[in-house]
Amino acid sequence: MIRGLRLPPNSRILDVAAGTGEVTRLLQRHGHRVISLDQSREMLGQAVAGGAVAALGRAEELPFPRESFDALTFTYLLRYVEDPLPCMRELVRVVRPGGSIGMVEFGRPRGAWGALWRFYTRTCLPLAGKYIGHGWEQVGSFLGPSIDEFWRRFPGDSLIELWEEAGLERVTRTDMSLGGGIFMTGRKK
């Protein structure tokens, strides 16, 4: 995703739903100035321990003026958002015209790989979670249905259309890992 965004060095970037800051750190290693935003204080605590500059907040209501950033990234966010279109509009609001947005999300492999993916997410992940314990069973059981539900809501090119409706152009979608992951990029008009 970061390569796909083709950002000039020293870009000012908002990493939304930054979690523990994995993507933030990659962006920093590419020489960018990054703010990590997340709604979870606990997750941000780990991001800060890893060297992030953090902002507590929700993707649906960002605590920044319009056009504050050259680019914005978010990874594994939209599945958790109740109404993705207004949320996308809010993400677009804080990016300057001509700036970029990049996203990574889980996908659903098709064909024979789809059957294996289903077995992995419905049987292996919950079992592994049960074995690990400490709440991981719930996580292991949640992920597969959550991914399925998201792509039922956004079949075909409808997520691309939603990005365009939110004010982005040149929207691209790239499938990775046999369709198990996707990344998207777009440019603010």
Ligand SMILES: C[S@@+](CC[C@H](N)C(=O)[O-])C[C@H]1O[C@@H](n2cnc3c(N)ncnc32)[C@H](O)[C@@H]1O
């Ligand atoms: C699966 S984690 C991904 C973390 C990180 N992006 C990564 O790839 O490692 C999802 C993160 O999204 C955050 N999140 C979920 N909904 C959010 C929202 N509406 N606004 C801000 N953060 C949100 C959660 O707190 C969590 O840290």
